[in-house]
Amino acid sequence: MEERRLAERCANGERPACRELYDSFAGRLLALSARYTGSREAAEDVLQDSFIKIFASIGSFRYRGEGSLYAWLQRIVVNRSVDWLRERKRNGTLSLEEARTASDTDIGRSDVEAIPEDVLSGMIESLPDGYRTVFNLFAIDGYSHREIGRMLGIKEKSSSSQYFRARALLADKIKEYIKFNG
């Protein structure tokens, strides 16, 4: 069903339309949430909360072309994921790890492309929360460091340094995988 029509029917409270929306986007949004939360269970909890909010507020969605519905959903899930991480940080469970001084200059696109998706995703999920969040927001979801700073309550410079540390850590993991798996 066309995105605009689907959103309208969901706004009308039509259950089949809500299920169709869920079936169409839940898989991708779950993977998105898992990249942030680092665990499948937490990702599903976040996705559950996100969909409840989505269905409650889909009346405010305005269609702006193909792909706009997913972009809207994505923002809600990203925001909810970051909120979840912030709650963990308030509860004192957010872990930070000092980055090693490994350089990331000696890997390239071909190295990354050789790694299976689930392995690559697992590497990102295994990053410390702070690094993982910044890496996801900047490298994959396209937020600027200024925006990340506002979302996470950190300075822009901190976001930038966290990102480069995340890159170095991830590069380390990639190199290690290639070394042991050819």
Next chain:
Amino acid sequence: MAKKINNDWTGSVRDRLEKRELKPSDTLWERIGEALPHTAEPHRVRRLPWGAALGAAAAAALAAVLFLRPSGAPEPGRIEVVTSPAAAPVAMAEEAPEDSVIPNPVTAVIPSSATAVIPSAATAVIPSAAKESVPTGTPEDSFVGFQPPRNDNNVATAGTDNTAKANSITKKTDDVRSMSMEEFIDMEETAKRRHRSLSAAVFASGVPSASGLGKIIPDIADLSFDKMSSRTNDGSLIPADSQFPSESMANSANSGKQDGNQAGYTNNPESQDGFNPVKYTEDPYNINGTRMNHSRPISAGLALTVPLGGRLFAESGVYWSWLRSTSAMVSDQSLHSVGIPLKLGYDFGGPGRISFSVSAGGKAEKVVYAVRAGTKYKEPGIQLAAVGNAAVQFNITRNLGIFLAPELSYWFTQTALPTYNTENPLNLSLRAGLNLKLGD
């Protein structure tokens, strides 16, 4: 929004992971579905037939003007017990359910006296739908789901032909991205409702003096009896509490400077050159030779604004109006009226905390208490006027604003008793008040 990501291995990571999917567990939809009836209320998207409502309101107003006339005045000297004011209570909007997107609509209860003037048009204008899906005013009002396309170098661009607009769009997207979820959803609702909130206002209005029409503050000094006076042709003042005209006035009356019609006169309060009688052709109360000094009307009331869709809104409410007059022959005359306006307006929005709007429509007034020289009179008719105003509002807080609105009125129908409105059917007044948003 990422300004530029190096064309390196992180780009490959993004390309591989941004479209990755995971299969949710079977119970996830069940958990979401259990929560759906409580959090996702079925909002009926009902498009308000505002076109039909506008037509009905216009037809009702036209019918009222054509077919309703003030009835004949009572015999002079008759004393009637004035009935109590036919107040028009307006039910305020219900509290919006916590999860509803738009608050429930208002129901206006119109008394029977006003119903003849404003029949179902009022309810036709006031929406009965629980929710409507409306387009936004401008694309830049809110950004939902907009994502600038990326080129192969992973640089987010918004088009090459309109860089300034692209930068504006990008900035808006940046702002959206940086919000928390609650702020994001709240921003959507705020943008949507910024110009289209159910709101209530309290206001007062007065008519500035014609000599100082550009004055902002109405000339309320004229309301004082002590200062009200009339002048003879020679410029001498006649005290307001004078029971009989002075001799000079009597001479003036016989000098032919007035026309031969002995119908009542009203003094032109705006006259700068002294006594300048304006013939009052109808004199149902047979008040001959009475020159009236009419105070400028003041009014106060409550207004309710209901969003119609887009930037359109309907406004109604109830107000009290006070018309005071005095003359050399008799003591004061005081008319208290209750009125109901019905207007359609357009909200232009504005920069920062300032917003502008215009509205036009009609109003109906019913005199509920009239007394002249100690004698109560009955004005059985309804006075109708066309009205239009332009308002500027300063938002003190998100939900509270203060507004100033010059308003032009033209009275089609008049009271039998002479008042400022009978002498100045076209008049400019100034409304000021507080506007409170409901349902936010």
